[in-house]
Amino acid sequence: MQDPLDLLDLDADLTANERSLRSDVRALVDEHVRPNIAEWYESAHFPRELVPELARLGLLGMHLDGYGCAGRGAVEYGLAALELEAGDSGLRTFLSVQGSLAMGAIRMFGSEDQRNRWLPEMARGEVIGCFGLTEPDAGSDPSGMSTYARRDGGDWVISGRKRWIGLASIADVAVIWAKTDDGIRGFIVPTTAPGFAATPIAGKLSMRASVQCDIALDDVRVPGDSILPEARGLGAPFRCLNEARYGIAWGVMGAARDSLTTALRYSSDRRQFGRAIAGFQLTQAKLVDMSLELEKGTMLALRLGRLKESGRLTPEQISIGKLNNTREAIRICRTARTILGGNGISSEYSPLRHASNLESVRTYEGTDEVHTLIIGRRLTGIDAFR
Known part of the structure; x- marks a missing residue:
């Protein structure tokens, strides 16, 4: 069916x-x-x-x-x-x-x-990992990172700070990106290493059923073979970010679908002025608009998936998916909340929770502005980041 x-x-x-x-x-x-x-x-x-x-x-x-x-x-x-x-x-x-x-x-x-x-x-889920790239003063521009790794005999010694690092306080191992005399490199760092500390960020209004942390690296010493040998320059972490961004283009459509499903069910059951509110024209207009954007976003994600499977997916296409689908998913969740009226602010219903979460998703792995400029560079050939 x-x-x-x-x-x-x-x-x-x-x-x-x-x-x-x-x-x-x-x-x-x-x-x-x-x-x-x-x-x-x-x-x-x-x-x-x-x-x-x-x-x-x-x-x-x-x-x-x-x-x-x-x-x-x-x-x-x-x-x-x-x-x-x-x-x-x-x-x-x-x-x-x-x-x-x-x-x-x-x-x-x-x-x-x-x-x-x-x-x-x-x-197998026996070891949890995290990915330490973003810093307090280096978010959208990771080239400005200050975390530094220096050689000390056969070891590496890493010092610096990272922020908004998912899973860090429950992780067993961290992939840490740091500047070296040979450019930006990646390191595998056990979180039990002396000098490594991860502190969950409190007071979040979004992504509350998740873990984001500050990381402090105070002269963390790791063996020489902890360096990722094939990771040189920012192109390496960006390749990882593109994998995550691709998943986001799909994931946000799940939040949107759940919000629309909730609004559709609620409007069919909720009666005002003697009839189900799903029967009112303004409600139907909202449901239709949400359905159109959900279907278009899912179709876009599917197109990206088939391109990826054929080896033809480009970073600019991933940016199209991340920018469009996250932006439209937030609109769907917010609109769904309006159909629920006052009940929409209750934790009994999902749309406002989804909308709040998506404010974080909209920010991480590249803000709207970053992805807009990536697409703009593809259209014009002009790099507008600086």
Whole structure:
């Protein structure tokens, strides 16, 4: 039976394996997340207890090949991101940080010894990773980072600060990016190393069922073989970020779909002036507008996935997906909230929680402004960043 929200029957363009994986992830969210997410959000609790379930489905580093990773396709990864973010952005963020950023960096730029040491345990959820790039004074321009790694005999000694680093306080290993005399390099740093400290950021109004931290690195000493040998310059972390940005283009459509579904169900049940509010023209206009943007955004994500699977996906195309889908998903969530009236500010309903989370998603992995300028550079050939 066709999903009533799938106005263009995009399901017909998915393979049986893609639909099966989507069903498995959706079932996990329905069973474990929906009954608990309001409480987790209120108490600022990240459900680490779900990590074994995510690993059981092969979702951690699922798009990577070898080393215990599932080797799934790009569309399968996207669908998993969508279903997890329909539960909460914090869950999809975990998938991104663990799989696309931390594991992705080790898989793309690590040595064979590093891959064999870390990736199988990370795929099983036995080791959690984080990705330390952003700094208090170097957000959209990571070339301005001040974290520095110096040689000391056969070791590296790293000093600096990182901010808004997902999972850092629960991570076992961190991929840290630092300036060296040889340019920007990446390092694998156990979080138990003396001088490494991760402090959760309190007072968040968004992404409350997730973990973001400040990291302090005070003369953290790591062996010489902790450096990622193939990671040189900012192009390396940017490749990791593009993997995460691709997943975001899918994930935010999950938050939008859940918000629209909530509004559609509520408006069908809620009666005012003697009839269901879904029968009023202004309500139907909102539902239609949300449905159109949801379907267009999902179609865009699917197009990006097929391009990625064929090896033709470009960074500019990823920016189109991240910019458009995040922007439209926020609008859908906010509009859905209006249909719920005063009840829409209650944690009983998801749209305002999703909208709040998406303010963070809109900011990380490149702000609207950054992605606008990436697309603008592609259109004009002129770099407007400086």
